[in-house]
Each structure stands twice: as structure tokens, then as C-alpha cells.
Amino acid sequence: MKSDAKSEHWSDVYGSKADTDTSWYEPVPAASLAMLDRLNVGAGQSVIDVGGGTSALVGSLWARGHRDLSVLDVSAEALQRSRGRLGEDADRVDWVVADVTDWTPTRQYDVWHDRAVFHFMTTPNARAAYLATLRSTLRPGGALVLATFALTGPEQCSGLPVARYSAEGLVDVLGPGIELIDHREVVHTTPWGSEQPFTWIGGRLTP
């Protein structure tokens, strides 16, 4: 799928659904915060939330004292909504409308966070492009938090096919240079009560 088509797809999704009508909605990003804590990520560290959509993570990190935050998403609609929720603090967050597979960062970050985005990279080309962005964006030694559908998770999300992973499979597909520090399977419950098992990994980009 080309970037324009992705942007259109996701903006249609966000344009037609409230947050609580999306399967990935969670009022508190508990698993993300737990993995960031596990990696000793502190308020002084810069974080980019890749495919952050309308996630509450940016607000939670702001409340924890983080002041160097970026949220990247292919949907301008999603970022606009997230921005609105943060109020005046939103002006101090960097909102980046971009396709992660086709984006050149202008700086590096201490932390890369992705919940439910990498699994949309279902071709070797898309995965390679994602990983190239990850490697140029995350500083050497930086922390990586990644969550995808687990092997027993759904085969699709939002009408798009996804790739599902075990922790081992995820580390394998990420390739060399990632030190795995922790992994977990966490079952997410959608707003309508369905269960979606996710694989979470926390690691570091080896210097």
C-alpha cells in the first residue's frame, strides 16, 4: 500500500470512529508504561511513539514529567484528535504526520515505542523500510518497546492483514543489533470485550 492510500485508510478509520469504537483503545497504556519502567526509561529521556494514533501514552508520559515527546502517525486526523486532548501542553509535543516506512528523521531519540504498528508490515520490503527508520531514529543504546499481535492474536486489524509474532519471532525478524531485555504476552480486551493476545518486547539497540 502506498503512503497516500495508508493515510486515507487510517484517516477514514479515525474520521468514522470514536476512540472507544476502535479495537486497540485502552484508557490507560498500562503495558507500555510497565515495559518502559522495566527498561528504566526516565522523564529525562526523549520518546517517539510510532503510529501513536490517539493513544493515551503521550498524555501519560507528559504527566510523568517527560518534556521531549514526539508522536508520529500516518493519519493527520488521529494526531489532531490526540492534540486536542492534551490541551495547551500539545504545543510542546512534536506531532509528525508521516509513513514510518518513508520518513527521514532529523534527530535521534532515546526511546522508540510502537504498539500495534509493526504488525502491519506484512512484506519483507515494508519490514526492511520500517527497520531502516528505526535504526536511524533510535540512538545507539536506546530503548525499544514493541508490541504486535501474538501468534494466537487476530489475523486482521481495521480490515488490514497483520503479521503475528512470538517474542522469539519478533527478535528474529528485527535482526541483529537488538538486545532483548524482557518479553511478555499481554491480553488486551477491546471495548466490546474481545480478547486480543499481544506479544511485547523490551530491548536496546546495541551500540
Ligand SMILES: C[S@@+](CC[C@H](N)C(=O)[O-])C[C@H]1O[C@@H](n2cnc3c(N)ncnc32)[C@H](O)[C@@H]1O
Ligand atoms: C492499531 S492502531 C494503534 C494506535 C496506537 N499505537 C495505540 O496503541 O493506541 C495503528 C496506528 O498505526 C498508524 N499507522 C499504520 N501504518 C502506519 C505507517 N506506515 N506509518 C505511520 N503510522 C501508521 C495508524 O494510523 C494507527 O494510528
